[in-house]
Amino acid sequence: MGVQARTIAVIDDDLRVLESLVNLLASCGYRAEGYCSAEQFLDADALSRMSCIITDVEMRKMSGLGLLHHVKSTHSSVHVVIITGKPSENSEAFYLERGAVGFFQKPVDGDALVDLLKSVC
Template identity: 50%
Template sequence: MMIPKRSIAIVDDDGRVLESLANLLSSFGYHPRPFTSALDLLAADILPQVCCVITDREMPLMNGLELLAHIKRSEFPVPVIIITGKPSEDTELFYANQGAAGFLRKPLDWDSLYCLLQRWC
């Protein structure tokens, strides 16, 4: 099956976040591809067909930073935007140094997300 070019993979273990982001991305004109885990995303083998990945920082089995590192090493190093709802000392500079295309705290600022997506998709 061919996936539209403006497809964005969303990875979050919280179904409410997945649904909310998918609805938002659809309203922006993108084609969301939701996944409940990083491993599910990788198993789907769609990295060559997405323009960006939005992933939660904290998830079981493989967290967002581990997914970012995996994607950077892959044959298809698409941009990765990290989102998190956990307060921490991590900053945008920290995530940029890890290779993230962007970093946003939950609840997400929709305008900031849209601006990031305009750079990559």
């Protein structure tokens, strides 16, 4: 499967981050779809066509952790990358133990993110 066939969802309620990541992924040849919330993503019934999801942790209703749990319980082959702009007691190891394939603090290092995606998606 070539990079062009891989679709990645970016889910973040910060529109600047959302647009930035969607544009970065598109410039690298990925199909990227942006969603402002986990609920919007799930309502779009897009999960089955994703190879990877990049999601913020802190969102209004369903958190990135809640979405990670949902994805891993229903579509275990879909990779999830967690991003956050807020320090928390939860570390990278916390999210990796729960099934995430990566964890990034905002501002996200675009090169490191793309390198991770090349290896997992």
